[in-house]
Amino acid sequence: xxxxxxxxxxxxxxVVDEGTFDAAAxxxxxxxxxxxQRVKALEQRTGRVLLLRTKPVRPTESGEVVVRFARxxxxxxxxxxxxxxxxxxxxxxxVPIAVNADSLATWxxxxxxxxxxxxxxxxxLYREDESHTTALLREGQVMAAVTSSxxxxxGCTVRRLGLARYxxxxxxxxxxxxxxxxxxxxxxxxxxVVFDRRDGLQDxxxxxxxxxxSDAGPVRHLVPTSDGFRDAVAFGLGWGLVxxxxxxxxxxxxxxxxxxxxxxxxxxxxWQQWKLDSPALSTVAEVVATAAAEELLTPGNG
Numbered sequence: 001x002x003x004x005x006x007x008x009x010x011x012x013x014x015v016v017d018e019g020t021f022d023a024a025a026x027x028x029x030x031x032x033x034x035x036x037q038r039v040k041a042l043e044q045r046t047g048r049v050l051l052l053r054t055k056p057v058r059p060t061e062s063g064e065v066v067v068r069f070a071r072x073x074x075x076x077x078x079x080x081x082x083x084x085x086x087x088x089x090x091x092x093x094x095v096p097i098a099v100n101a102d103s104l105a106t107w108x109x110x111x112x113x114x115x116x117x118x119x120x121x122x123x124x125l126y127r128e129d130e131s132h133t134t135a136l137l138r139e140g141q142v143m144a145a146v147t148s149s150x151x152x153x154x155g156c157t158v159r160r161l162g163l164a165r166y167x168x169x170x171x172x173x174x175x176x177x178x179x180x181x182x183x184x185x186x187x188x189x190x191x192x193v194v195f196d197r198r199d200g201l202q203d204x205x206x207x208x209x210x211x212x213x214s215d216a217g218p219v220r221h222l223v224p225t226s227d228g229f230r231d232a233v234a235f236g237l238g239w240g241l242v243x244x245x246x247x248x249x250x251x252x253x254x255x256x257x258x259x260x261x262x263x264x265x266x267x268x269x270x271w272q273q274w275k276l277d278s279p280a281l282s283t284v285a286e287v288v289a290t291a292a293a294e295e296l297l298t299p300g301n302g
Contacts, residue, residue: 004066006073008042011035012050012063013070019056042066059139068140068155072276075143079278092120093280098133098145099125101195102164103269105226106245108146111291112284121280129198130269137272143281144273146288156272159289162296163266167247168205168259170239175257179239183259184209191219191238195229201241205265241265245295269296 014024015035025032043050050063059067078093099108104127112123126136133145137153152158170179178190187206194202194216203215223232226246233240234255242256244264250256269292273285 004042004045004069008038008045009066009070009073011038012042012059012066013074015039015051015057016059016063016067021057064139065154068138068274071140071143072155072274075274075276075278075281079280092122094122094124095144095280095284096124096126096142097284098128098136098142098147100130100133100146101127101224101226102243102246103130103146106164106243107291107295108288111288111295114287114291115284119280121284129196130267131200132198134272137274143276143278144271144285147270147272148267149272150268150270152272155275157275158270158272159285161269161271161289161292162298164269165244165297166201166241166265166267167244167251168239168263168265169233169242169247169251169256170259171234171236171255172257174236174239175259179259184214187216187239187259188214189217191221192216193221193223193229193232193238193240195226196222196224201265201267202239205241205263208263208265209260266297 011024011028014027015021018024018027021032021035021039025035028035039051046062046066048062049060050066052058052060104125115121124142126133126142128136128145130146130148133142133147134149134153136142137145137147137156146161150158150160174190179186184206187209192202206214206216219238221232221237223229223237226243229240230242230246230250232238233242234250239259242250247256247258251258271285271288271292273281
């Protein structure tokens with residue numbers, strides 16, 4: 001295989017984005033037969049199945065590599081056209097980023113306001129748990145991600161941002177009703193607030209108290225927004241780990257009490273991005289890193 005024909009690569013991307021061969025054909029202004037032939041030719045050239053012919057179609061693991069390449073190619077082409085003064089009428093630069101809900105609710109959005117808007121940059125944010133944002137990078141859906149993984153996705157660079165600190169808290173009335181004995185034992189039974197079914201932070205905290213013997217209790221309230229999670233804990237639905245910036249005002253006012261003041265949970269956060277010479281992406285990365293240095297903890301400072 002000497003090269004990946006660009007028309008075939010762009011066609012594969014169109015099929016993935018549009019969901020069907022017919023829709024891709026309409027978007028590319030060619031026949032469905034031409035789309036099918038290009039995809040088959042690309043699969044023959046790579047020696048791999050690139051698409052699962054489902055509805056909508058989905059890229060295979062090998063297909064994700066080609067899709068990511070296609071998106072990077074489109075980004076490079078757009079940047080080159082902008083530098084040559086050929087980008088008039090194309091609209092603002094689009095930068096898709098995957099970020100976890102707690103970062104969105106605390107430090108990340110204020111950081112984006114610092115990004116210069118000349119030329120204009122349009123942010124497209126994908127909310128995902130920090131342990132799963134790398135999947136969107138791997139699939140080529142985003143150019144960058146805030147993640148808890150220090151292991152770079154293929155074709156990406158990684159830099160450490162800092163530590164996001166969480167506090168185990170509950171409403172005073174809840175603590176008086178459910179947490180009257182050994183904290184480790186009580187948390188194995190007490191109602192818990194979790195973000196979603198993939199949220200393992202509360203379980204990890206209980207395991208740290210019980211030396212891995214138990215998880216959090218079986219009664220779990222799923223509240224999939226950061227502010228809603230905090231409020232659910234403050235209203236007494238259950239206990240939970242709340243980001244320190246959100247917990248501190250409620251601790252000071254007495255609406256929350258801290259369950260283990262000497263045992264905060266620190267989650268390391270990293271910035272992963274495509275290895276791509278994109279001025280817009282580089283600008284966003286530097287602004288995010290600067291804001292993270294100001295807002296997040298570094299090891300040993302807490």
